[in-house]
Amino acid sequence: MIIRFYLLCLLINCVFGVFAWRKKKKEAVDRIITLTIVLHILCLVLWGGPYAFTLFTAVLLGLGVCEITRPVKEKSMPWIMIALVWGTVLFLHEPLLHYSIPLFLLTSVIAFAGKKEQVRSRYYLCGLILLVLVPCAVSLTAIYSMNCGWVIALVLLLQLNDGFGYHFGKSFGKTKIFKTISPNKSLEGYLFGLIGLVAGMVLLYSFIPVLQGCSPAKASLLAAYLFIFGNAGDLLFSAVKRKLEIKDFGHILPGHGGILDRFDNILFAAPVLYFMLQGW
Template identity: 30%
Template sequence: MFKQRVVTGLLLACALLAAIFYLPARVFDMIALLVFLIGADEWARLTNAYSPVIRVVTVVVVALIALLILQMPVRQQLTGIVVLAGTAWWILVAFVLLSYDSVEAVKRLKGARIMAQIAVLPALIPAWLAIIWLQRYDAWLLVFMILLIAVGDSAAYMTGKRFGRRKLASWLSPGKTWEGLMGELFMSALVAVLGGWFFVAGSPWTRAGFVILCLFAVLASVFGDLFESLLKRQAGCKDSGHLLPGHGGILDRMDSHLAAAPVFLLGWLCLRGGGL
């Protein structure tokens, strides 16, 4: 299993880097959308939408909204609005996850199932839009964002495994600990400092702002991971799918980035004065 996981991870990393750096923007947009549509189908299954009709409708709605955004003449202005909406959604998710202590309590929320199904839109569309915008703006910045979350996630795992004592959200992810989170933030801060010197010109205060936005993106990634864990626990399954050997489904690989990407882009736009 470990060997399979490593091989799949390396192949995914190579494919991702090749797509980011060598594909034309329009082609990258479509391939990224295809990946997100697979994620939309997994989302539909996790929210108990086993009906083929509902799954198809979910995928079609996400595709139509994404394609409509691509065709709009004011897409640049719309990007800021969509990533702001996406960030607001993940703030709401954080509030819900911090307010409850069991899957059953969340299930008892009025309309919880319908809300979880509809949530595919604010969860996937802003993340997809943020990723394709970053690829157009600066491919290295997109790679940095992905690497930032990956390094933080690995640091959380290793720190938690070695020093973890206090559970972060045992009802969702028993392996996550507060010590792991501290290790994740510490390592992410180091990566962010290096990124600040590479991507940000200007005063030390601007670079400090970049580090802060990176830490907010990392925190958002934690809630993205926890929210997918909530969906999987509600569905009673370990993985969102079986497409990626040793890794599970598409959502299992990009759950953290669903939350981190819009937060990171929104922070970047604010750091640059709001211009697209």
Template identity: 30%
Template sequence: MRQRVITAVVALVIFIPILYVGGIAVEIAAAVLAGIGVYELFRMKGLAILSFEGVLSILGAVFLVLPAERWMPFLSGNNSNFLLFYLTVMIILGFSVVSKNTYTIDEAGFPVITSLYVGVGFQNLVTARDSGLAILLFAFFVVWATDIGAYMVGRQIGKRKLWPEISPNKTIEGALGGIASAVVVAVIFFLVQPQVFQHNLVTMIIFTIVFSIVGQFGDLVESAIKRHYDVKDSGNILPGHGGILDRFDSMLFVFPMMHLLGVF
């Protein structure tokens, strides 16, 4: 527990100023986190990150994260980020030709989906911060409230397993407690900062329920990946907390959903 607290404090001391400054600082941080996330997935699968597919997968994620208009102004078009990502996909797929099909589309699927999964999630973190610090904090608070509420309620009254084949400790009662906690936090946030949102309170409560469910599902997805590769944590970069994906698994699902529903 002491190690977890120390790691959390150090991470917040580093992360909070970056979030406050925004702009390039957040973009660089998100790109670094995306690269580490790709590395963690390759590590779980037992692949070398310094392979051609590892490097291209990191590039693909970074291409998705960094706004092209700022980092690649020589490019034109609104879809530059996606097209640069697709360039890495084409190169990875092209290796099946160069290797005379010893490297197949099945093998190419892993680096592609890895960079897409991690890249789009952190891309939307950047977009959320560009919409304002309050929106970004709202997303974090909803995810944290869900995690804390699910843990506390599940520990006290949890009896019915939510998805034992994937995460045996999670319960239905805990999941509902997480949703309730997220709604309480969202209502408080809305009452304190109503000008931040483009929607009314009832709509935001409904959206928050969706975000909480989606966040918990993102957590289960990462649990399924770890169970598939038979690892406890995605990495060890955060002592006591695991890896970057262990900390951002819910947010990689919540940020895109928030963007889709027009919260930012």
């Protein structure tokens, strides 16, 4: 399954890479190169087993904390240690993860509705790290422990949604719908992203059979959920960036910015997906 996922994503990256190269979009080409490197790392981690994947999510969490604390000039290391300890507690005591979901959603809403001063405060920083980033990273690890195929499904669907939305939205997007939060997002981009997500669902029934045996109703619910929460995650961190008055969280990933700029939708979609899968 991992090999098929790798080959499929490599093919998709090649197609988007040619598309970007012909359109002479350097940023898009850089984006594809970065995605290809990340793909190799992710596949090695998936193949490496639970310990490797847990280490991977811990590194993502640590880098994410660094990116959040840097704009408000907080020392990163104490926050990283607190986040890792809290993440360990949540992972070992699963009921606490259940109770964190309402607070996770409330903290996310404040990013959109709160004033700039609130989002830049140390209190909100604490909430964003402990109530959003940590539950997201722990949920992703928990999903892998259930079945690594669901992590593959999550990544594939959201990357197809993101890839179609980005590349075709750049070319055909005219109707701007989030001018304040994310001015580059367009209605056309979201529609193309939805097409990419549906194509991913077909692939998960055929080439990478994660969804075999899953009813059409459940598959439709999964697609709708990922479309809403995946894009909401992207908008959430865009809203945080606007209120922190920064363009990118970092520069570690050319074409994307920081770790949170790349993994925002995957992380944000993980908590509720984890609880959905428990009911299946």
